[in-house]
Amino acid sequence: MNETLIYSPFHYFLSLEVIHVEIKLPYKTLSLCPECLKVLNAEVYEDSGKVMIRKTCPDHGEFTEVYWGDVELFKKAARFAHDGLGIQTPLTDTKDGCPFSCGLCPLHKSHTALLNIVLTNRCDLACWYCFFYAKRAGYVYEPSVEQIARMVRTARNMKPVGCNAVQLTGGEPTLRDDLIDIIKAIKAEGIDHIQLNTNGIRLAREPDLALKIREAGVNTVYLSFDGVDEKTNPKNFPEVPTILKNCRRAELGIVFVPTVINTVNDHQLGDIIRFAADNIDVVRGVNIQPVSLVGSMPKKERARYRITIPDVIKRIEEQTGGEISRDDFYPVPSVTPISHFVEALTSIPQYELTSHFACGMATYVFKMNGRLVPITRFVDVEGFFEYLNEKADELRTSRIKTIRALKGILDVRKFVDHVKAPKGFDISRILFDILVKHDYTSLGEFHVKALFIGMMHFQDLYNYDIERVKRCVIHYGVPDGRIIPFCAFNVLPEVYRDKIHAEHGIPVEEWERRTGRKLKDDIYRVVRRPKEQE
Template sequence: MPNRPYIFYELTNSICSKCLRKTEAKVIFENDQVFLVKHCRHHGREKVLISTDIEYYKKCREFLKRAEMPYRWNTSIQYGCPYDCGLCPDHEQHSCLALVEVTDQCNLQCPICYAESSPKKQKWRPLEEIEKMFDAIVKNEREPDIVQISGGEPTIHPQFFEILEMAKSKPIKHIMVNTNGIKIAQDKKFAEKLARYMPGFEIYLQFDSFEKEALIDLRGVDLRAVREKAIEHLNEYNISTTLVVTLKKGVNDQEVGKIIKYGLSQQAVRGVTFQPVQIAGRTKNFNPATDRLTLSEVRSMIIEQSEVFQADDIIPVPCHPDCLAMGYALKLNGEVKPLTGMIDPHILLEGDQNTIVFEQDEQLKHKVFELFSLNHSPGSSAMSLKDLLCCLPKVAIPENISYNNVFRVIIMQFLDAYNFDVRSVKKSCVHIVHHDGRIIPFDTYNLFYRDSLENRLKEIQTEMAMTAHE
């Protein structure tokens, strides 16, 4: 009997990359890689690489835990995922991180931009509307873990610090500002003023490359001097900072290890987040067939290029294991000790705090317990280790070890029309707040719910409604 050249692993639903209609999809293993194979009756067959590591792909299926729900739902189930966002009762994860976009104007016009921001856009959200967006998150989460103020470029909003004050007045545990760093680099007093919002505050700093050519490819301009000055100011005031790297194959992926090493050497930097390009918004000079990167490829780059993190140190994040991977380390006495590989993964899934396994170094074990306050009381501001590894940085500041000692690497892959998996998107925990109060997964927002994209969504919904009545 003839055999197929692949192994059929599982069945899911996806969408056609051209018309965005829902399609059935097979996940197959072929030539030591994982592919999504789908067929649209209007546009034919698509085969998309979704992982270069079959064993890691399977491992993600082991990192499953009970879903954490928001305290309320924002929409009803009518057309099915991904056409009912959100959050609808069929979604499987609350907002670990919620973005509030305060403007669509930017002081750059990057060739790669999921929001298609530019200096030409002139939309500034008024404070009243922004407060309603904050309040929508609070109603869903009560005490939101992380809220990211984003744009466009949020630091150029004329009422930026009023927005920060407003965010600080809400019961939000951790506030981030997503920025290209130009304002911080140009205005030292601006950076000094940012420092007043510490702790519980962080800069999410665009930091793609050390190379001029790569920066021009991704950002349209050489930003090396801007990055250097911004980091100088952030270091001076020790403002918690995450370096955010948009990764494009063959452009800056060879710099993964160098950026991690650089981040470890900077006082203010608490970690690096790597984000493969999401094919949404403005993607100039980007070919999905040749330029896209999978999470597993980025993970391999971290392992191969980094002098710190090994394979056991970069693991799936349980709330959305297909699209999030992370590794934590401690910076102690001039040394960097990877932490994640020392922890039994069952602690993440079963909540058994006694299953932490440290292969060696009792002193480190004591410090880790102290840092993450495993035996904290319910009223304590300290977060447990389980909490920390479940989502994104929410580290407390005990006596002698602080957030300054924590360094993390995150891979954050957003689904697009090519690698879209309905099973996976239901677990999305990074969400964008719509101005009308809906809380929408980042993945679907940039495909269906941003500005004029909702016109195509309404066409699909109308088509589905007509089909249902036939």
């Protein structure tokens, strides 16, 4: 498929400066037909205070979908649009165009910030909506330790910036008997940060597992957590207290990961955040994922279940009584000035979170006197970011970059209201240590005190924007050596995920014969479709 050059509504940058620009709606982009995957011209436009995307397939007609639920928040996020340095060591060519040449190809604009590795498609839950796990797929996919190490090595060696964070996912990755060996092998490749994406059932049933994985090298557990009662969270609600206890004992941090569905669990966003804050000694954040409506779905059903980033933010504002507001959230690429400053200081390309501005938003919250206080209430976030860009420009032309000299030119304190800041928590010192000394002990201190609240809305074929895929920073490693963006890997399973896993998997019957085990014996809980949804 040939890629068409189309009008872009915002400037993409070759320099290291962050340029704030206004995106003017409507504008053109490229999308896909949800039925035949044909590349289509699409329009992103405003309608009744929402941002919509519209496209027409010559064979399957017009598709209109909500892109973002609030146009003003969309414009705020768009001001921080920023492209990365691209890929200097592509692994595939561009002959099929985006998103059919993934691997990464030369069209990709962001390095791998997080490499996902699927350890298995087996699971100990049988959920009514999941067609991914082994029994339904008809094969078992489990890459070897050696294959996993090669995936990591490939991502680590990419230029200009190699990957330094890996997430182990599934299926349910704790079903791997060699999980500890896998973690150690990844650490041996020089990876600093390892996340384990899990439903946590084994962390509850095996009291020592949390300690074992932490000692092997896992930094954070990404815990599926869809609600604060059994109705909204049938997967692991009974196990959550024990998971918290075992991770607390192991000093292993947790991030709650709710998949939020409109009319299903969106009413509990405030409760989820407060529960996380009540356990802030072990819970590091809440990473909300508005549901991606994969597969074929009628427009009426999509309207019922669809929830976008602004919708989530507004519900958080309502359900926390304004303690956390829509003004407290910033898009992912807003933090690029931090990377630019460190890059100017060290003359070494740095990690840049240059995802598309519409992919995610986040804030940090502190618990003070029983209240939730966002960092924006005592730090001038935008002023701080602009200041860092100015200082980065100064540093690029300066030959003196000692800590003593930097103390004279970098005054972080003027952006912090110390009267409103948490007591006994010197955020000015922490920011200086992180920026200048690269003291990640200080970064750890920050994360222990603060609660991260973020959201990442992965695409589906109805709201698909190819410009977002090009800027994806969350990628998958696969056995054939390719590195594939999240919204290509999972949204086009017949091209990527399912096809690759089938090629490198073995039939269920053969797996059961080799192992002497039955897949059904893995199942700990069956999650049935709620009656009101039948």
